[in-house]
Amino acid sequence: MGLNKNVSTSAILAAMGMMVxxxxxxxRNQDMSGNDSGAAAVYLFDENGGDTAFDTSGVAPALNLKVxxxxxxxxxxxxxxxxxxxxxxxxxxxxxxxxGAETGDPMMADKGYESAQRxxxxxxxxxxxxxxxxxxxxxxxxxGFTIQAFVRxxxxxxxxxxxxxxVGLSNSMANSNNPSAATSPVNFGLxxxxxxxxxxxxxxxRNAAGAVVSQTSVAGGFSSVRAADNPGRxxxxxxxxxxxxxxxxxxxxxxxxxxxxxxxxxxxSAHLVIGNDLIPLQNKLDNGQTVIDVSKQRNWSGEIAHLxxxxxxFTRAEILGAVAxxxxxSAVVKPAKTAVADTRIQARKMVERLTGGPIPVDxxxxxxxxxxxxxxxxxxxxxxxxxxxxxxxxxxxxxxxxVVKQLAAKMSNREETIRVPLNDMSAYFIGITRDERSAxxxxxxxxxxxxxxxxxxxxxxxFNDLLLSNNxxxxxxxxxxxxxxxxxxxxxxxxxTTMQGAYTPNPDPAGVLTSRAxxxxxxxxxxxxxxxxxxxxxxxxxxMSEMADTSASPARIGRDIDRLPGGDAMKFExxxxxxxxxxxxxxxxxxxxxxxxxxxxxxxxxxxxNAQVSAKNTAFGFPNGTVDSNGVVRKMTHNEATFPNGxxxxxxxxxxxxxxxxxxxLFGWRGAQARGGFxxxxxxxxxxxxxxxxxxxxxRVYETVCQTAQKSDSKVTPVVxxxxxxxxxxxxxxxxxxxxxxxNPACASGQGR
Amino acid sequence: MNQKNYAFRKKVKxxxxxxxxxxxxxxxxxxxxxxxxxxxxxxxxxxxxxADKEMQVGFLSSEQMLKSMISVAGVESxxxxxxxxxxxxxxxxxxxxxxxxxxxxxxxxxxxTLIAVTNLASTVCNKSVNNDIAAGSPTDRLFFQEVNFNxxxxxGAAAFVPGFERIARNAWRRDPTxxxxxxxxxxxxxxxxxxxxxxxxxxxxxxxxxxxxxxxSMDALTY
Numbered sequence: 001m002g003l004n005k006n007v008s009t010s011a012i013l014a015a016m017g018m019m020v021x022x023x024x025x026x027x028r029n030q031d032m033s034g035n036d037s038g039a040a041a042v043y044l045f046d047e048n049g050g051d052t053a054f055d056t057s058g059v060a061p062a063l064n065l066k067v068x069x070x071x072x073x074x075x076x077x078x079x080x081x082x083x084x085x086x087x088x089x090x091x092x093x094x095x096x097x098x099x100g101a102e103t104g105d106p107m108m109a110d111k112g113y114e115s116a117q118r119x120x121x122x123x124x125x126x127x128x129x130x131x132x133x134x135x136x137x138x139x140x141x142x143x144g145f146t147i148q149a150f151v152r153x154x155x156x157x158x159x160x161x162x163x164x165x166x167v168g169l170s171n172s173m174a175n176s177n178n179p180s181a182a183t184s185p186v187n188f189g190l191x192x193x194x195x196x197x198x199x200x201x202x203x204x205x206r207n208a209a210g211a212v213v214s215q216t217s218v219a220g221g222f223s224s225v226r227a228a229d230n231p232g233r234x235x236x237x238x239x240x241x242x243x244x245x246x247x248x249x250x251x252x253x254x255x256x257x258x259x260x261x262x263x264x265x266x267x268x269s270a271h272l273v274i275g276n277d278l279i280p281l282q283n284k285l286d287n288g289q290t291v292i293d294v295s296k297q298r299n300w301s302g303e304i305a306h307l308x309x310x311x312x313x314f315t316r317a318e319i320l321g322a323v324a325x326x327x328x329x330s331a332v333v334k335p336a337k338t339a340v341a342d343t344r345i346q347a348r349k350m351v352e353r354l355t356g357g358p359i360p361v362d363x364x365x366x367x368x369x370x371x372x373x374x375x376x377x378x379x380x381x382x383x384x385x386x387x388x389x390x391x392x393x394x395x396x397x398x399x400x401x402x403v404v405k406q407l408a409a410k411m412s413n414r415e416e417t418i419r420v421p422l423n424d425m426s427a428y429f430i431g432i433t434r435d436e437r438s439a440x441x442x443x444x445x446x447x448x449x450x451x452x453x454x455x456x457x458x459x460x461x462x463f464n465d466l467l468l469s470n471n472x473x474x475x476x477x478x479x480x481x482x483x484x485x486x487x488x489x490x491x492x493x494x495x496x497t498t499m500q501g502a503y504t505p506n507p508d509p510a511g512v513l514t515s516r517a518x519x520x521x522x523x524x525x526x527x528x529x530x531x532x533x534x535x536x537x538x539x540x541x542x543x544m545s546e547m548a549d550t551s552a553s554p555a556r557i558g559r560d561i562d563r564l565p566g567g568d569a570m571k572f573e574x575x576x577x578x579x580x581x582x583x584x585x586x587x588x589x590x591x592x593x594x595x596x597x598x599x600x601x602x603x604x605x606x607x608x609x610n611a612q613v614s615a616k617n618t619a620f621g622f623p624n625g626t627v628d629s630n631g632v633v634r635k636m637t638h639n640e641a642t643f644p645n646g647x648x649x650x651x652x653x654x655x656x657x658x659x660x661x662x663x664x665x666l667f668g669w670r671g672a673q674a675r676g677g678f679x680x681x682x683x684x685x686x687x688x689x690x691x692x693x694x695x696x697x698x699x700r701v702y703e704t705v706c707q708t709a710q711k712s713d714s715k716v717t718p719v720v721x722x723x724x725x726x727x728x729x730x731x732x733x734x735x736x737x738x739x740x741x742x743x744n745p746a747c748a749s750g751q752g753r
Numbered sequence: 754m755n756q757k758n759y760a761f762r763k764k765v766k767x768x769x770x771x772x773x774x775x776x777x778x779x780x781x782x783x784x785x786x787x788x789x790x791x792x793x794x795x796x797x798x799x800x801x802x803x804a805d806k807e808m809q810v811g812f813l814s815s816e817q818m819l820k821s822m823i824s825v826a827g828v829e830s831x832x833x834x835x836x837x838x839x840x841x842x843x844x845x846x847x848x849x850x851x852x853x854x855x856x857x858x859x860x861x862x863x864x865x866t867l868i869a870v871t872n873l874a875s876t877v878c879n880k881s882v883n884n885d886i887a888a889g890s891p892t893d894r895l896f897f898q899e900v901n902f903n904x905x906x907x908x909g910a911a912a913f914v915p916g917f918e919r920i921a922r923n924a925w926r927r928d929p930t931x932x933x934x935x936x937x938x939x940x941x942x943x944x945x946x947x948x949x950x951x952x953x954x955x956x957x958x959x960x961x962x963x964x965x966x967x968x969x970s971m972d973a974l975t976y
Contacts, residue, residue, distance in 0.1 A: 257840045330824040334895055335919040340927060348926055352976045357813055357821035360923040402817055418814055419855040480843075 027148055027314060030236050030253065030457065032306055036148075039308040040137050041272070045092040053092060053123060053274075057308075063135055063272055066126035094122070094275040095154075095301035122276035122299075135169055135272040137311070139187055142264040144313035146240040147190055147203075152233060153222070153302035156196030163191030163202050164300040165277040166237075167307060169270035171206070172278040185212045186277065187266040190239050192300055194219055203239040203249050208265035215239075215247035215258045218478065222251050233464060234305050242313035253320060253457035254479050274307075275300050326455045328401055328480045333360040343370050346748070347381070353705045354385040354742055356402035365396055378743035386738050387484075389436050399738070400484040404433050407704050411538040412517045414530075422477035423470055423517035424448055429734075431487050438732040439697055443539065443684030446509035449487045451476055456486040467496040467503055468605045470516065496607050499600070499619040507612045508592065508652070510684035519608045523595040527560065528636050531593075532586040539687050540667065541696035542714045547666070548578030552657040556585040559646030560639035584647065585657035585676075589683035591632045591649050594622070652679045656686065666714075667692040691724070694732065698724040701737045706747035719746045810975045812861055815853030819846050821976075822874060822968050825923040826881040827895040838880035845876040862974070871969040878964035882957055885916075896920050897960050905951040906959065910941030917963050924973040937963060 026038045036042045042057040043065065051067040086093045126132045138145070151166060158164035168189020185206040194200040198219040204212045222235055238250040248257040271278065277298040316324065340361050347370035351359045359366060365384060372381035380391075387395020406418045408429035413420050431449035432442055441447070450472060453460045458475035465471035476483065493506040493514060512518055513535060522530040533544050550573065557580045563572050592611040597604060600619060607620055611631040614621040626634050630650045637649055655676040658667060668691025669675075673682045687693050699720045716724075723740055730736035741747055813821055822828075823842070846853075852869035854861035885894040886902050897916035901908055917937045921929040929937075941959060948955050967973060 255840075256843070328820075330820070330828075332827045332895065333825075333923055334827075335922040345926075357817040358825055358924065358926060358973060358976050360825055361926045362922070398820060402820060406814065406816070417855055418816075 026310070027146075027238070027319060028306065028308065032150060036308040038310060038312070040141070040311040041135075041307075041309045043092075043304075043307040044090060045087045045304065045306070046090045047087045048089070049087060053087060059137060061137065063125050063133075063137065064128075065123040065272065065274060066130050066132075068122055068124050068126075068130075091303050091305050092123075092274070093303050095299055123274040124278075125272040132271050134269055136268065138169055138272060138309060139266055139268045139270050141311040142187075142266045143243040144241060144311070145188055146238065146310040146312065146314050147188075147307075148310075149190065149237045149307045150234045150305040151237060151302055152235065152305075153192055153199075153300070155301060156199055157194070158192050158300055160296070160298045162298070163193040163204070164298045165273065165275070166190045166192060166201075166300050166302075166304070167272070167274045167309075168204070168277070169266075170273045170278040171267050171270045184210060184267070187264075187270045188239075188241070189277070190237060191298070192222070192302075194222075201237050201239070201249055201251055203241070203247055205241060205247065206265050206267070208263040210265060213247075213262055215249050215256065217249040217251045218254050218256050233461065234303075238314070238319060240313045240319075246313075248316070250319060252459060252475075253323070254475070255316065255320075272309075274304065320457070323455060323457055326482050326485045328397060328482045330398075331363060331365075333363050335360065336362045341370075343374055346370070347373055350378075350381060350742055350748070351385050351396065353747075354382065354403060354738065355396045355398040356406065357398065378745075378748070379739050382739040382742040385742070386735050387434075388735070388739070395484075397482050397484055400430050400434055401482060403704060403738075404430050404734070405483065407700060411700075412512075412515075412521065414521045414534070421470060422473040422483070423515070424450075424466070424473060425512040425515040425517035427473060427476075427483070427487055428512050428515060430483050431489055433734040433738075434484050434487070435489065436733045436735050439727075439734050439737075440685075440688035440693075440732050442511045443513055443688045443693075444681060445511045446493055446506070447489055447491045447511070448493055448515065449489055451481065451486045452488045456481045462494060463496060463501040463503055467494060467516070468607050495610050495613055496620045497614060497618070504613050506608075507610060508679040508681055510680040513680050513684050514593070514608070516608055519593065519595045520606060523590065523593050523608070524597065526635065527558070527587070527638075528590040528593065528633070529583050529587050531590045532583050535586075535683070535687060539696055540690070540692045541699050541716075542666065542692070544579050544583065546714050547582050547658050547663055549582060549658065549660040549663055550574060550578040551660055552581040552585075554581050556588070556647045556655055556657065557581060558584050559637070559644055559648060560642050561646060563643050563646075582658045582663075585655040586683060587636065587654070588649050589652055589654040589678070589680050591636055591652045593680070594626070594633045594635070596620075654678070654683055694724040694728050695720060697732075697734070698727050698737060698741070701734070702741045702744075702747065705738060705741045706744070719744060810859075811857045812854055812859045813974050813976065814855060814857050815846075815850050817857075818853055818870065818974065819873065821973070822877040825973065826877050826920070826964065826968060827884065827923070828877055828880050838876075838883055842873075842876045842880060845873050849873055859975075862971075867969065870974065871965060874968035875961065875965045878961045878968060881964055882960045885960070886957065896964070900956060900960060902956050902960075903953050904956065905953050906945040906948055906955050907950045908956070910938050910945065913941050913959060913963060914938060916960060917967065920964050920967045924967050925970075927972075937966075940966070 026036070028034045028036060036057065039057050040059050041055050041063050043053050044056055045053055047053060053065040055062040055064050124132050125135050147167060149167060153166075165186070166189075168191075169187035170189065171184040171186060186204055188203065188205045191202045191204055192199065193202045193216060199222040200219045201217040201222055202214050203216075204214045207213050217237075222237075236250075236252050238253070239248070240250075241247045245262060246257060248255050279296055279298055344361055344366065347366045348359060348361050348363075350373070351363070351366050351369055368384050369381045372378070372384065383391055383393055383395075385396050386399050387393045405422065405426050408426035409418045409420050409422075410416050411429075412423055412425040427449040428442060428447075431437075432439060450466065451458055451460060456476060456479070458479060458481070459465040459471045465475075476486070493509040494503040495506050496503045506514055508514065513531075518531075518534075522528075522534050536542050536544065536547065554577055557577065561572075561576060561580055561584075563569065565571050565576060594609050594611075595606070596609055597606045598619070599605075605620070609620060609622060611622060611627045611633060616622050616627060617624050622633070628634055628637060632649050632651070640646075640648070653676065656669065656674065658664075659669065659675070669686070669689075670691065671685065671689030673686035673689065677683065677686060695716050699716055702720055702723055723737065723744065726740050727733075727737045730740075819842075828839075828842070849869040849872055852865050853873070854866055881895070882897065885897050888894045891898045891900075896919045897913065898919075899912045899915050901912070914934055914937060918929055918934065921927075921933070941963070944959050944962065945955075
């Protein structure tokens with residue numbers, strides 16, 4: 001799948017979800033709106049053919065770029081190399097089909113970077129006759145420069161450990177065929193570096209000694225996949241250096257900087273080049289034969305949609321604009337000299353419990369909380385920290401960014417660790433808490449939370465970054481964005497369906513139960529029983545062992561469960577049956593769901609699929625044999641020979657078998673789904689309506705805030721029961737629950753050091 | 754931003770960490786005689802306090818630690834990685850995250866963890882002290898208002914003590930005791946032994962070391 005060439009590139013970028021930022025000064029915005037005013041060289045690549053990319057900056061002399069193929073090597077099968085740098089639809093395709101054996105369409109799949117190395121097509125500043133000319137107006141920019149480019153590389157790794165040149169002022173002599181010719185660093189240039197999975201961009205600058213000084217971007221943020229697998233996806237690169245030596249590389253406006261004072265040693269003989277450094281070909285001996293050594297080539301293979309080079313640096317404020325205000329931040333606290341009163345200590349402890357870390361005693365929020373504590377209003381004191389919609393209080397950002405996030409993170413993975421990146425489940429928790437919506441929505445709503453892309457510079461393509469990967473949320477995490485500021489609620493959960501980037505509404509959405517994070521933790525492989533186990537573990541605070549009931553009906557236990565384990569029927573009746581009667585009763589709710597990990601063209605995709613909407617035998621559907629004629633995923637009905645008379649799942653119905661005397665009291669079932677129902681949404685509704693759900697949420701919040709020894713047992717104390725009742729009375733508002741927990745006297749008495 | 758010093762900082766990083774570790778080890782345990790993890794080690798939180806009272810405390814997880822350090826050291830924005838110091842903090846955090854605690858349990862306070870903590874603290878303190886140096890006047894500084902950063906170590910250890918007290922108040926959330934102040938004065942004096950007393954970079958390094966020792970001590974890592 002290639003780009004639609006009838007659509008402007010900026011429209012493509014906007015449609016694919018790249019963020020729109022407030023106009024920066026001079027630089028283009030991330031959707032390519034705006035202009036390049038002040039740029040010394042600008043390339044739009046809108047020539048639609050020919051071999052010249054014209055400099056449209058208006059700054060004389062124009063620095064046009066010519067496509068060159070000098071020194072091309074024949075392909076290994078002897079096929080002549082084509083001129084593989086083409087301009088079409090406002091994009092230049094550089095080395096798109098390195099092998100050259102297939103004619104015509106540059107969007108055809110390639111043969112790998114080794115072929116690209118043999119195909120030394122590049123663009124070089126040249127006059128109208130094609131004779132290279134030096135880039136004088138850029139070579140003199142030693143006091144500051146900036147490159148802005150929108151690029152799409154074809155390979156995660158481009159073949160040279162030292163990086164492959166995207167664009168730069170190259171000094172080496174080209175195509176001399178002289179093995180002894182010395183190479184010289186670029187005056188400045190942008191290289192793609194890093195191995196697959198850790199792709200990065202590196203700004204290299206030449207110092208007075210002729211050595212390279214470099215700054216590398218944050219690894220992993222540079223999407224580098226083949227065009228066919230990644231339609232419409234460009235990465236915005238900005239590299240800038242000021243007169244003091246501050247070098248900063250932005251990948252989609254995520255910055256990394258360094259400063260190294262050095263004298264720049266720019267040569268005035270450098271040429272502006274795209275797609276390959278000017279490295280001479282070299283001969284080497286290979287099994288006694290002299291062959292051309294291509295290993296030192298620095299070919300870059302990919303697409304560039306827009307390129308502008310400025311003879312000045314840009315500050316962080318100019319590049320990030322108002323968006324920078326949405327980064328996580330903390331108040332600067334100047335220590336006072338006054339003695340610390342006991343009430344101040346109590347206030348500090350409350351603030352720390354609700355923000356998840358030490359807070360200086362002189363922090364203004366601690367002072368405000370102290371005043372409320374002295375006035376005897378503990379809930380009002382807690383509201384200052386958590387924020388409160390009715391009171392118009394914003395709260396401390398770390399309440400959402402740390403405390404709520406870590407609470408949710410622990411619930412979102414199988415290992416129950418907080419050391420996982422932000423994901424859609426954690427974001428849902430944070431959003432629900434901030435918006436003071438009912439926590440029951442966590443298990444029932446057709447919604448999700450993602451970043452407002454006008455407020456955070458993160459990858460945000462629904463198909464690539466939310467449905468097929470966790471990129472969107474990891475960018476939010478790694479970029480230290482203030483989640484309370486940037487998250488927005490969206491309705492309509494989606495499921496990826498085709499390679500072409502299509503997705504369709506989830507037919508059975510159920511809040512975080514159908515989130516990518518929860519599904520990736522519990523629906524991958526297995527028999528979907530883990531989904532039931534962890535739904536109860538996380539939202540009812542009850543492990544499977546405690547809800548086992550051997551007196552319940554075995555009618556729903558699957559055919560894959562041996563009724564004579566080890567030849568011992570008693571073992572089944574007294575042990576296996578207890579868990580399976582409950583678990584298998586519920587698991588039918590998940591009969592259409594699966595989480596798949598599929599490699600296509602060497603790229604691995606991880607995604608949720610649902611047999612009701614995911615077609616059979618398609619890229620993001622179900623391969624033959626993995627779903628039956630009823631739309632039930634085969635993994636839930638396999639091993640049927642183990643006990644053929646067992647239950648066969650044929651739909652998404654589920655039955656509540658946790659209704660024995662002990663379980664009835666434990667869970668406190670209520671509502672229309674108390675006995676069972678159909679699908680995940682009704683399963684989530686059944687959990688959310690129970691008294692145990694509110695008790696579990698109260699228990700988790702209380703233990704998070706008050707740090708009583710957190711055991712994995714399911715015990716609910718009278719304090720937690722009391723908080724659960726208040727939680728329900730508040731309309732299941734998690735923020736209110738945090739306030740009540742922190743204000744509880746039992747909590748205060750045990751609050752930390 | 755002192756570019757010259759920045760380059761020099763890399764060279765002395767090992768010395769700085771070693772010094773910080775020494776003083777950190779001196780400060781760990783100060784006022785914490787009752788410090789211990791839960792008996793069975795199974796709880797998520799440890800217990801801290803005197804003999805008369807058990808108190809539930811949390812050991813900071815990696816993310817909490819980072820946010821806490823930048824907060825108490827007056828480094829305003831974690832997300833601002835477009836300056837070298839901020840990038841260094843972010844990079845150190847990424848590099849050391851695997852060694853920083855993943856649980857809020859005092860049993861996570863192992864040797865490698867504390868070294869990683871010290872490393873992170875030193876990069877945060879580097880930024881903090883550079884902010885102090887860059888402040889318009891000494892009274893605009895957050896911590897080391899009494900230090901003349903152009904005077905090297907000739908000014909004596911006492912000039913650094915008020916800065917220590919201010920950092921401790923932020924990071925420990927209490928005023929340091931006389932004993933703790935004495936330890937720091939002793940450290941500052943020993944730091945000067947054999948050093949070039951007129952080298953102004955030494956004054957900066959001493960300030961960073963003092964800050965690092967505070968931020969990487971147990972009182973700053975628990976709540």
